[in-house]
Amino acid sequence: MAAEDVYPREAVEMIAPAGPGSGFDLTIRAVSQCLIGSGLVLVPLPVTNKPGKGGSAALEYLAGKRGEDNVLSIFSPPICLVHLNGTTSYNYKENTTPVAKLLVDYGCFAVRCDSPYESIGDVMDALREDPGSLTVGGTSSVWSMDHIQFLSVARAAGVDGLDQIVYEGYENGGAVSSLMGGRIDVLSAGISDVVGLMESGDLRVLAVTAGERLENEKMAEVPTCREEGIDVEFSNWRGLFGPADMPDYALEYWERTLKEMSETDGWRETCSRYGWTEDFEGHEEFGKFLDGINEEYQELLDEVKGLEPALQ
Numbered sequence: 001m002a003a004e005d006v007y008p009r010e011a012v013e014m015i016a017p018a019g020p021g022s023g024f025d026l027t028i029r030a031v032s033q034c035l036i037g038s039g040l041v042l043v044p045l046p047v048t049n050k051p052g053k054g055g056s057a058a059l060e061y062l063a064g065k066r067g068e069d070n071v072l073s074i075f076s077p078p079i080c081l082v083h084l085n086g087t088t089s090y091n092y093k094e095n096t097t098p099v100a101k102l103l104v105d106y107g108c109f110a111v112r113c114d115s116p117y118e119s120i121g122d123v124m125d126a127l128r129e130d131p132g133s134l135t136v137g138g139t140s141s142v143w144s145m146d147h148i149q150f151l152s153v154a155r156a157a158g159v160d161g162l163d164q165i166v167y168e169g170y171e172n173g174g175a176v177s178s179l180m181g182g183r184i185d186v187l188s189a190g191i192s193d194v195v196g197l198m199e200s201g202d203l204r205v206l207a208v209t210a211g212e213r214l215e216n217e218k219m220a221e222v223p224t225c226r227e228e229g230i231d232v233e234f235s236n237w238r239g240l241f242g243p244a245d246m247p248d249y250a251l252e253y254w255e256r257t258l259k260e261m262s263e264t265d266g267w268r269e270t271c272s273r274y275g276w277t278e279d280f281e282g283h284e285e286f287g288k289f290l291d292g293i294n295e296e297y298q299e300l301l302d303e304v305k306g307l308e309p310a311l312q
């Protein structure tokens with residue numbers, strides 16, 4: 001019997017390119033739970049965390065599985081950024097098989113509830129006066145997702161000296177606790193990273209990077225950067241990737257099954273709970289999207305990466 005006739009017949013490893021509690025971790029676990037909970041997949045989907053080097057560790061691990069059908073990884077902008085910024089020679093085009101885009105988890109900027117910064121405008125005012133006056137933290141490494149997200153907003157806000165903005169990356173976890181403990185002043189992250197603490201009142205979200213306010217009940221209270229006078233939008237898309245040369249039967253199975261999952265009530269409820277925007281794209285459409293967005297990231301890095309960022 002051909003492998004495709006009984007696929008999948010064993011566990012499929014699901015990779016999170018960051019530590020437990022990260023947006024990557026939350027997303028891949030939600031996908032695994034929805035696939036199994038809906039009965040769409042009957043084999044185990046164990047999650048493995050592979051943090052390190054801004055997502056490069058997971059990308060390099062996936063690259064080592066070329067041609068296999070039993071591993072998938074969640075990725076987002078860092079899969080492009082870690083290659084463009086020189087962290088790794090591996091890239092999405094040669095070392096993965098894009099399967100499907102699932103959602104957009106827009107970025108946001110948060111401070112402690114007792115912070116003197118009441119708006120993203122206050123933060124940018126402080127940086128325009130002195131770019132080194134506060135420390136920004138994120139869940140990704142330098143020159144990766146959360147760092148670039150913040151720099152793109154600062155650039156749009158007219159901040160000079162972007163290289164003087166102090167940034168700390170916490171890709172192994174700890175960004176939120178560092179904010180609460182006062183080690184950093186502003187957190188640049190995905191909405192799912194902060195929505196729980198926002199609801200509890202422990203932190204204040206100043207702005208989101210979406211084009212319009214989000215539908216999530218709590219996040220709908222948060223203004224967009226554009227509403228705050230900063231004309232910029234930045235999306236943290238997330239999608240699933242298989243190894244390069246993934247067998248056609250596996251690619252077709254996962255593309256079809258993930259499409260079916262995206263139409264379930266369970267997935268819609270999950271997206272609503274975490275403030276995610278549903279945005280399914282199949283293999284071919286996702287590949288074209290990646291080619292276009294990769295060029296945009298290259299242009300952004302060309303503009304800001306000539307500056308070496310300040311590290312604390």
